[in-house]
Amino acid sequence: MEVIRDQHRNLSMLTDFYELTMSNGFLENHMQNKVGVFDMFFRKIPDGGGFAIFAGLQQLVDYLSELKFTQQDIDYLRTKGLFCEEFLQYLLDFDFACDVWAAKEGTPIFPGEPVVIVRGPIIQAQLVETMVLLTINHQSLLATKANRVVRAADGRSVMEFGSRRAQSYDGAILGARAAYIGGCDATACAIADRDYQIPAVGTMAHSWVQMFDSEYEAFKKYAEIYPDSCTLLVDTYNVLKSGIPNAIKVFNEVIVPQGHRPKGIRIDSGDIAYLSKKARKMLDAAGFADVGIVASNSLDEYIIRDLLTQGAKINSFGVGENLITSKSDPVFGGVYKLVALQEGDTYIPKIKISETVEKITNPGFKMVYRLYDCDTHQPIADYVTCHDEQINVRDGITIFDPNATWKKKHLTGVYAEPILHQVFRGGKSLHQPLPLKEIQAYCLQQVDNLWDEVKRFEYPHRYYVDLSPKLWQIKHDLLEEVSKF
């Protein structure tokens, strides 16, 4: 089970300032009890991939469960001269009262569908926007990237090695968490092991080798201390002429006589494809066919795929900066939009117009279902409905492209499962924390289940995210109304 880190860390002021001016404004306008519904969704999958992985929910739940404003916060806010005392008192007495629905961590998610829904007094639902986005955007970005790297490694181990190049402390720590959800099986980051039980690994840097009079001596001293977990870094001087011969010598002189087997060698520079093939032959010839080769030099999913295509002999990959920052596409663009306001017993749908068609929001208080093939259990489409809409797939269901309604498809032999689950009711958490290992297993199983066409790295098949006719009609009517301007 995860330890909740930094319980005393007060992040309630980690919010865009306008959330505060707006919330104060709602109160001054006596709208604080008005109930609204906000959707978090995203529009574009990082790296042009076919799906993203939802992650960060545990940290969001922790944050919302513990959300309090301290006297220090209030004193700070008062200095701004913008907030009424009633609002400051409201914050001091803050008692989270919203309902929240969210996808399970590790779930593949797609553009245009809500992945978090917050319903509650607008004064509160507005106030949590920044942290909802910051938390989910970051971890979903990293889980998505890690999963790409893991898929490229095609069954080989991928270790997250990026702490030193992460975008600050939580970028490293929660980045390691998200990378593990996406399928990495270890990290170099010790705190991620201490707090999230992600196995931390690591043996030596070049500095260890430089610290001794010779590479041989450096290897020997290391092997003597760590005989049963000995991975030697072989590229400080020359991989083939010096590093591997010295490693083999030390394996034979130190490790084998003690009844242990060496664990591996690591190559961190040079042409990994060429060097790993040569290294494999040298190790095999010396009787170390069971000793692994770790590669770790500016890797990402594309380089890993190319290395494997070229027959590189690598057992595990240490992936650093390109993973921990999602370097090739370092932003997950989740947004948080008002979609409905409660009036009596009903929800008045709200829409945000844009000149760019893809930027027009889907209005209304919604629910999302995933439609699966009854035979293969593979997901076929996501189906977005009004929140209380009953869907019946027994006689099949017709889905259509919401931007090109003549593109229709009648599906039979399908079943539907909700992908959003309620995690807060009236501000009280319903969320059951899961061991990270279980979240990872769920993620890998869900990804495994996707069509191969959706999993292509480049130009994947666009997975269907369609609206129910009822929801589509609401959107259509609102657009017609607005266009009367």
Added chain:
Amino acid sequence: MEVIRDQHRNLSMLTDFYELTMSNGFLENHMQNKVGVFDMFFRKIPDGGGFAIFAGLQQLVDYLSELKFTQQDIDYLRTKGLFCEEFLQYLLDFDFACDVWAAKEGTPIFPGEPVVIVRGPIIQAQLVETMVLLTINHQSLLATKANRVVRAADGRSVMEFGSRRAQSYDGAILGARAAYIGGCDATACAIADRDYQIPAVGTMAHSWVQMFDSEYEAFKKYAEIYPDSCTLLVDTYNVLKSGIPNAIKVFNEVIVPQGHRPKGIRIDSGDIAYLSKKARKMLDAAGFADVGIVASNSLDEYIIRDLLTQGAKINSFGVGENLITSKSDPVFGGVYKLVALQEGDTYIPKIKISETVEKITNPGFKMVYRLYDCDTHQPIADYVTCHDEQINVRDGITIFDPNATWKKKHLTGVYAEPILHQVFRGGKSLHQPLPLKEIQAYCLQQVDNLWDEVKRFEYPHRYYVDLSPKLWQIKHDLLEEVSKF
């Protein structure tokens, strides 16, 4: 003065695991009192720029000053079955004893020169590697990016608006800090204001406008509450047909009668160049020539430069994801390398070889000077020497390209100033915290002082970072020695 955030946050396990296995190894080999020197330096300026900005030192000093290992850390480490009890006790009794030199925050820095030097017992100097790199890499990346954006804005205000897309919590908070050093003059992030006194700004999101029955009513209600700081977001429906006419109406009906002046309008979508010019005319015609226009739609230094080239009428820019993640180049590749080991009274230089010439390290315990033109006070070159080397520029100084020694230049009329300053002596901090505003002013003045050729965004002039003849000879001799392999 900055508040030290999260004093109770224990980040001592935020380290690559191999720092721990190596440090334990040094102790088991009775090398813990051996003194070594490590350099932090970087090889490549983000975005192909001509210089980077050094930032993050205050957080590094805070970390090193407070570095302790808790019983929780020790208990965790013991479970790994790798560390001897003597090492665990060493950590429990940890007492930082290193000397540290570093550049001042806000200093322009260049590839190949040390920007942090750590000298001390290798068991400690090795252990702090990950946090030195993580802290300095992140903030230097963000300060460098922010400074590019600020220079593109050519005197206009730049506000950091990226929290929701940052790479986790510290990415947002310390990112805002670094962006301020680089020249941003405000942030949307309230906690950066509370803890670092960076002015937080922000008024309304589209949701505010959607919350009311009409845009006019939304503006009116806002203006009534915030008459003296009223910036209205005018693009929820239609900027020119609805947003600006409604804003002008509300300015006239609510703000002006109260004796206030409106602050601005904000445009967050559409073609900013076109819309801002139209908006400017409409505001001017209505008697609001003093009202500013804020633009905030996926901006970066290139888009800002283009907008201004096209005559966009913008008074301030809100820059989000492209700044807070340094999206176009999200990694600052600082490295930390062993460069010398103490033997008696002398330092034995150490070198790390690589097949890539640029990756070969500069050996030895060093110092860095900046050479300035006596007339213009502009920096001409950085000059890396042995740590105790006396430099004499009275009769001029000859510098040469360390990779092409026939490229020589004799400089006269120059003076030299060290850019590294000692911040720890025997583990005790000598660092005087500075108000962030002073660091920003220093940074902007230093950048202002650089040659325009170095400040070009694309293909800038490469600033000279040269070695003293003595240092060059040490490197040359070591390379000759190693190449005998």
